[in-house]
Amino acid sequence: MSVTEQTEVSLSEQRVGQLVADDFRYAHVFSQFGIDFCCGGGRTLAAACDKAGIALSEVETALSKINSEGQKDDALNQLPLGELIDYIEANHHAYVREKAPLLMEYSQKMVRAHGERHAEIKPFAGWVRALIDDLTPHLMKEEKILFPAIRAMAAGETVEGCFGHIGNPINAMQHEHDDAGHMFEKLHELTNHFQPPEHACTTWRVCYATLAEFEADLMQHIHLENNILFPKALAL
Template identity: 80%
Template sequence: MSTISQSDLKLSQQRVGKLVADDFRAAHVFSQFDIDFCCGGGRSLASACNKSAADLAEVEAALVAIDTSGPKEDTLNQLAIDKLIDYIEDTHHTYVREKAPLLLEYSQKMVRAHGENHPEIKPFAGLVQALIADLVPHLMKEEKILFPAIRAMAAGETVDACFGHIGNPINAMEHEHDEAIQMFEKLHELTNHFQPPEHACTTWRVCYATLAEFEADLKQHIHLENNILFPKALAQSA
């Protein structure tokens, strides 16, 4: 997926709808600045910013900053435990917290606009809500309980925790990972694998595309924990 470049001809004059069509992640930027990319998709970026009282330079900078690059897996595998945890929190936990509110917003807009005529949308939105409701406290449990214990153990400090062996909270987190993946399996069934129908509006299309991206990030997130971080932690405890 190509990023939006400053070399694009007069970014400020491009239509908001075209920017979203070229890269759906632009919709996330527009949502953050309260810019209507659906019904107002025909406006130029400059006009849309003016209408929403958003700073054009800030919006342009956010669009140009869209990027999916990151370190290669072999680099991550070589990180010390504390640095790996930093990466997981800064990259994947931050991603969940940034995109979860957008998924809720998009799915609820779909319910309001199409829920009565498309019976699959309400259960879809409910499942999105349930997924987010499970993931947010999951992150907190990792950040407040498990990760500090792993950091302390890696530093050779005594871990005074109520959960006993470090394998106990690791097993609990892995179980919650499995539950999240099962929810995505149900979402695939409801959405024809995130393929919007031909009549779908822009919000509908952006919601499905965001959810597909969210799933890809979550699977990488879970992989780093289940297959790299947790085995390292268990090896430290042996």
Template identity: 75%
Template structure:
């Protein structure tokens, strides 16, 4: 499953333990599907899927998506700082601004329609509101303060800021990221990992699906900033 491995369509007879050894991200996927890659690591992927009652095609698709994501991350690592910031703003910041109003709209509709009958609805709407209210100013702080300073450092220019070392605003942004992750944990708990109940209406189902997508994008967003951009910025400051 690594960038140099065989195409995913050919891995059905590879041992699951070896797939994890080749790329640790496979372990997360196998865990999601209930596939034993420890004691059962000697089984072929096809055999392991059969034992776990998991669809081989779905597992292979997840492995392929992970491999593509890994290749994308490798390419992001190679980007100059200014282009990496452009990517974050154009891709992830834009996504948050587009999706955030929809999440609030869906959750408020759920409160009006179901808030008096299902106890999880009102708290869920509150946590969604809190997440968005934290994220939007966070994006602005990055775009107006941190990112311009990193761009200036990369260009060898004077950094105009009263925050001292670049590590100080980076620490503040990482603290915000941690807070967002904690809120997502609350949302995941209230939504039963984004699994709507059988009686859920269309808006309810769309809301949960949108939240799952939003979390996936936000986790990738945070990962790119914390582990790629901020690492590069701190190296520039050395």
């Protein structure tokens, strides 16, 4: 959708997932304001702002600055499905596998050093483990089952598998995306939105910062799948 078309249809009434699909730079603004544009991509901007507890006018001002910067980068949206999958695997799947062990290490160090004195540490570490334990098989299911099927469909080949319609594994992956979003809601509650207390040690601070970065990457990761890859696969 062009900037002119966005002006004709109020930003507040457009769905955040589609806004990001039209211009990936919007993702950075939404991340800064804590707006869920992946699992919550079906919400209008007004509804997403209301859920995040922020002023719609602040977000619209930030988005208007994006529009004034000129040509948008929609390269990922234009990639053939096979190349988009390559990008997701090489960047986002690889990122999860790189950072997940670090998050486990940092959170366990926090338990050993501070778990007995700070009640939030052990539940925090438990949710980090639950998140990683869910994401690890999730990546494998995409790489071994869903992505090969989408590649075959895009190439006009016969899809082999026991899952029936391609919508079935897509629905399963979207459900698991929602689960990850719920886990991050718990982590936000336990960490004051990843803001370490004044007494936090270096590991504590690094862990929160890494987790915030991890969430931002995962939101972009899920957005590419939920709002671009999966709809295009279903349309084949």
